[in-house]
Amino acid sequence: MIGKKLGGRYEILERIGGGGMALVYKGHDLLLNRKVAVKVLRSQYVHDEEFIRRFRREAQAAASLSHPNVVSIYDVGQEGEVHYIVMEYIEGTTLNDLIKEKAPLQVEDAVHYAGQIADALDHAHHNEIIHRDIKPHNILIGKNGRVKVTDFGIARAATSSTITQTGSVVGSVHYFSPEHAKGTNTGEKSDLYSLGIVMYQMLTARLPFLGESPISVALKHLQEDVEEPRKVNPLIPQSVENIILKAMRKKPEERYQSAKQMMADLDTCLSPDRRNEPKVAFWDADGMDEERTLVMPAIRANQLGDFKDEEYEKPSWREEPAPAKRNGWIKPTIWIVILLIVLGGMWYLVGYVKSMFTIETVDVPNVVNKPLTQAQAELTAARLGWTIELDKVSKLPKDTVIRQDPTGMRMNVGTKVTLYVSEGVPKVKMENFVGQKINDAKLKLQALGIKEDQITVVPGTTEDTPDIIQKQTPLVGDEFEVEKAAITFTISKAKETFKMPDLVGMTEKEAKDQIAKLNLKLAVNAITREKTYKQPKGKVIDQFPYKKNQDVSAGLEITSLIISDGLPEDAGQLNVSIPVKPTEEGKDSEFKIVVSDAQYDNFEYKTEKVTKPQNLDVKVIVSPDKKAVILIKEGDNLVNSITRTYQDYLDQKSGKTTSPNPSPSPGTSPKQQTSGPAIPAGGSGNGQTGGNTSKPGTGGGN
Template identity: 85%
Template sequence: MALVYKGHDLLLNRKVAVKVLRQQYVHDEEFIRRFRREAQAAASLSHPNVVSIYDVGQEGEVHYIVMEYIEGTTLNDLIKEKAPLQVEEAVHYASQIADALDHAHHNEIIHRDIKPHNILIGRNGRVKVTDFGIARAATSSTITQTGSVVGSVHYFSPEHAKGTNTGEKSDIYSLGIVMYQMLTAKLPFLGESPISVALKHLQEEVEEPRKVNPLIPQSVENVILKAMRKKPEERYQSAKQMMEDLDTCLHADRRNEPKVTFWDSEGMDDERTLVMPAIRPNQLNDFKEEEPAEKPVWREESAPPKKKTWIKPTIWIVVLLIVLGGMWYLVGFVKGMFTVETVEVPNVEHRPLLQAQAELTAARLTSNVVYEKSDEAKDVVVRQDPVGMRLNVGTKVTLYVSEGVAKVQLDNYVGQTLADVKLKLQALGINDNQITINQGTAEEKADIIQQQTPSPGQEFELEKAAITLTVSKAKETFKMPDLVGMSEEDAKKQITKLGLKLPANGITREKSYKYPKGKVTKQFPFDKDAEVSKGEEITLVISDGLPEDAGQLSVSIPVKPTEEGKDSEFKIVVSDAQYDNFEYKTERVSKPQNLEVKVIVSPDKKAVILIKEGDNLINSITRTYQDYEDQKNGKTVSPNPSVSPSTTPKQQNSGPAIPVGGSGSGAGAKAKRRASRLYKGLEDRINAARIHCEGIKRLLLCTAGRRKYQGD
């Protein structure tokens, strides 16, 4: 008769089950009474094995019960999955059900629908009895309703099937069937129709459980058989008595107890059909001899005179009629003394409250006013309870009065996205044409609510709602320029021009080999070409000059043109602690001379000077930190060293630079020039390999640590 939903209690932060009466029954008074009866019956019980009721109410035409949510399964699903259950498990469940029934019976509540479907098993193994939809008080009348019986035909008792009064022992009978099904995986009575099953409850004996499942102990079978006796007086006298029997039925001294026997009323019937031994001839003679002794007695008695048997019944009938007539008169007299006058309840729905109360007063009825939200105008009666019936004079009629047009409240939407807020407003019933969007300031993300009107918590009428939302716009971004190598002043101007911010502590000074003093060496956190927006902060690292251990050397490089008197172009490429493959200078030379080159070396970085004539490498010079130390200490450094193929920086050739041309004649001169060219080609390859190795070294240093690499 209802749908059950899983819900979340926002106030107490817990899961609950919400039972809602089906829509087709909301106008059926019988189902509404049954629905309320379930809430009242379960709410009056407080027991670990009964599902708790948290709340019951009505919202419009929706009748609902909020109850405890059990995480687990039903006993019916457990039987389908595992039956037959272990004896200990089945007895454990049955004992808890009996405990719950004992509590209900103690509170004069008869469940009347005990079956596996209404038994919930929690994850901790605790049994919860639920669904008191057809429960009745123990003192109320039978469940027969216009010739029908409400209940589950496979589980109700014989007296339940006959429609007679059902009491505590009917629940005990149903519990016996549940135990039978748990231990045998089958129902005791099956039939083609509910009527045939009900007749079997009344007429047929149940098949003994041990014949279906021999593993059931005799003591447990005795409990089932006693609970399922067709006569209520032969069952357990109470659920508590059955629970006590279940608590001890698995004890070692009871497992093999004798099978229970019951008194048979047919054994006392003298007219029952019997199997008797035949009477032998000698027994017949003995009987004939004894017969004459009795005959004289019968002869001596005279036949009784015929009596008028109709006189006494007639007298009793007349007396009974007189008594009934007197009682009828007395009842009418008393009823006339105590009869309360009844009046018709007027229909005052959709009338102003004062007018409705006046009409009820005129009908000699009183009123109880309950305000609720409604689309009706304020102080207008939305509905009344009861309506369309007669009530005793002075009875209260409940009037449900409108509080006025429904109002809504806005939550705090600041910080949420515009799309999410629109969905929430639509859920409240607010249309898009009631929403105004204003552009606010720029933020990291666009369409974020910055302000809202009305403010959170303010009430307003839904139809007159005018919502104003101020949303953020996306920041405009641009590519970060490269500030590295600029002077400090130029970098500051560029930062101001771009609309960026330089914090008060945004400049750090460090020693640097790569950049002269006052030049920018690093920019953070936005490197070149990174996406940045106005207002972002950026910090700079400014060179504070060369480190203390930097060594400055001046190297004199001898060069000689290929042909005397003609210009030759010489290109100087420097790789030292400050530069990598830096084109230091290009000179046109027409006569032999020395070119001055200044280099910087560090303890772990030497200087390599490459001299090229055109695109041909003609010489290379290497200076190490040791050369700087020697010069500093006054030692003489070879003025014109040239590097010969070697594996270490210190293996240098201090001989003069080898010119590309030269003088001489004859075969010897030609051979010398050829050897010189071969030597230079080999030297070019060696220098190229050395440069390649330097690149690999730098790559490895970069992988090992960027900071160390930049220091190098």
């Protein structure tokens, strides 16, 4: 069933429990995206109409109830021969498991659980539903402590006329009410009797009635008085013992009249004024009734004649009987012998007939944790049969009996015992991970259930691509258990990387020394030379393929290193004299010269302090398509700008004089000058510069 989808909607995830009639699985509702419990009728009962009716009756009975202490029914269906009920999934445990683990429970906890069960029963009884199988196995306790009553598999409406089925009763014999055991009508008070037994078991860690067979237990429910709970556990308050004793009275009329009445008693039983109340006493009407019905032997007809003979004496004149004949004892003796023979034959006949109808019972041996073959041999020796249910969840070795049903009781010869057998811990084959990324391999293994700490990674050799698996243990095809797996991968190491230095602006020798120092390679024909405005002659213009700050490792090759061969032939050099004067003569004024020309972009050419009017000399380079712009700043204020074009260079070369821009007076705006517009640093366009500030090289060509 694991992995199967019922109704195209409910995916079966794992088995979480089961009973004599059905198995319970944890499932996922794909439509509503929630966890559900799916109860599936056992396969051996799918053709039994009575079990199918009982299975459907559970869904009908529970679905008619809506209460916080009753497990909700979501859906019921059939797919092929699979009959299933979808119900609320409760994260927690059963009361039966809690009793096994912690009983006797704290009085407060037991009363709290019993009060919630009584509340659920009150709701069910109000809707005319009698549960008829209240026991710890059918009580779920969520992680929040809320009690949920489940398994209405043998519930009947309160108006149902009988609980017998072909002379048998249905239910759990240890929790039977006396009227349930007799096969008579069961009502609300039968559920309260069962609840009393559940309370008894919670507080004493034992059942009130035990026996060698279900029949002997049922007879004790009818005939024997229960041992008082306080004799078993003196810590139980008298008020709580009174509730248990009243709920377990053999006569229904002496019990609580309703679940609501019992719930009200549970709500107040632990109050200080009730804990030491007097022990409850019940009126025994039989001992006080003189006219009660008695069992007396029947009066035979000849006894009446005997009384008459005693009333009248024989007349003195009556004749005496004649003396008996000789050998008068022979005839009676013969009749006695015949009578004894007849009685012996009848006795033998009764024993023979009784043996034909009496079914022999044997003790069920305990075969849990034994190999399957040994378990089968022991059951065969005990004249019992078996059926096998495979369990995929158990971690025990393969073919080991993990549990059996039933256990610890007597059964009829030939009855089959259900053995739940471990399929063993599944093993998986190791696949080939060599050549794969270590993270990909880990994800695949974790999908199989292998944990991170079961995987060991050791470094291998250095490769171009890091984190690639080079070796693995176990080897390909080896089988291993998931929980015991110890996997080792040897992976490639990454080459050590560093940031590529900026070679631009270095001399050829400095660049070669830097490349050799970093264990990089320089290609044979890597060095080329070209004219440029950007770097002085002999300085590096560009590097390829690795730029500044790129990650590189030792051994990589520089394929191109471009060296400046000086300025182009058409480059024009101009000397510009810039007049400046301080804001206030005699006091220092700091002037900053910023140049943008064919060689530099926004280059801070010089900064000088002046105390009197003077000229500052600036050298610029122009090209046919790039003019020079000189910005003069006093502090952060632009006070002047001078532009020189390639035509100015040609005029100077031909002997024409280029007069400087007039120096503005302090506070004069550059827009008032006639030598040309003020061009901000970073300007672009025809004759303008754009881009980032470049540092000047040393030893520039002329």
